[in-house]
Amino acid sequence: MSKLTFQKLDHSKNTVGDPIEVNYNPPELSFSKAANYADINIPGLDAPVLQFVRGSTETLSLELFFDSTENGMGANAEPVTPRVDEFYQLVKISGELHTPPIVRILWGEHFPGLRNDQSSRPVPAFDCIVTSCTRKFTLFNPDGIPLRAIVTLTVREYRTLEEQLQSLNLQSSDHTRLHVVQEGEDLPLIAYEAYGSAAQWRVIADANNLLDVRRPAPGTVLSLPPTV
Numbered sequence: 001m002s003k004l005t006f007q008k009l010d011h012s013k014n015t016v017g018d019p020i021e022v023n024y025n026p027p028e029l030s031f032s033k034a035a036n037y038a039d040i041n042i043p044g045l046d047a048p049v050l051q052f053v054r055g056s057t058e059t060l061s062l063e064l065f066f067d068s069t070e071n072g073m074g075a076n077a078e079p080v081t082p083r084v085d086e087f088y089q090l091v092k093i094s095g096e097l098h099t100p101p102i103v104r105i106l107w108g109e110h111f112p113g114l115r116n117d118q119s120s121r122p123v124p125a126f127d128c129i130v131t132s133c134t135r136k137f138t139l140f141n142p143d144g145i146p147l148r149a150i151v152t153l154t155v156r157e158y159r160t161l162e163e164q165l166q167s168l169n170l171q172s173s174d175h176t177r178l179h180v181v182q183e184g185e186d187l188p189l190i191a192y193e194a195y196g197s198a199a200q201w202r203v204i205a206d207a208n209n210l211l212d213v214r215r216p217a218p219g220t221v222l223s224l225p226p227t228v
Helices: 081-091 161-168 187-195 198-208
Strands: 002-009 020-024 030-032 035-040 049-055 059-067 102-106 126-140 146-157 177-180 221-224
Touching (some): 002 081, 020 059, 020 081, 035 177, 059 081, 059 126, 081 146, 177 187, 187 198, 187 221
Antiparallel strands (some): 030 059, 035 049, 059 146, 126 146, 177 221
């Protein structure tokens, strides 16, 4: 049976602590990813124009099964609780990191659902955060020791801004695009995502005659002109 490895990472994606390994041979494995579009309403048209806003994080659900009955079910039975707790800690705040850890999942060289992003990782991996951990104990011995458990994890892909820009390999824009302002965005951030330089915020401000150049209202449709 193959091994599924969970390696905890800090915010700089350096390894933290020892990896967690489990036997894994699932009947199925499901990844999910979507793209977000905004409706640009233009008077006189039969339907709104769809404008790409951003991608969404890829999600993955994993079900892990633990069974210690092979060591007996009597008074000296081995509980599965310590193994289960290792995964519960992935959604708990780490005192060192002040957040739950980032997790790198590894499962052999043919691990599915991966991107061809020219990553420097030595083997295929899925970097993520664990958003939920459900623990279900299904068997106890007469003394109440848990002997079997099912752990269900829901994880979301985690990539830094630098990793995403490197993966996308965006080229300089040679045509005007539209951008719908999202909550929390400001012009330097929009300029960095559009042109690779936050200093280009003035280009966007001038092209759209903005009065508030620091933080345009969410939902505002901005024109992103070419810079050359």
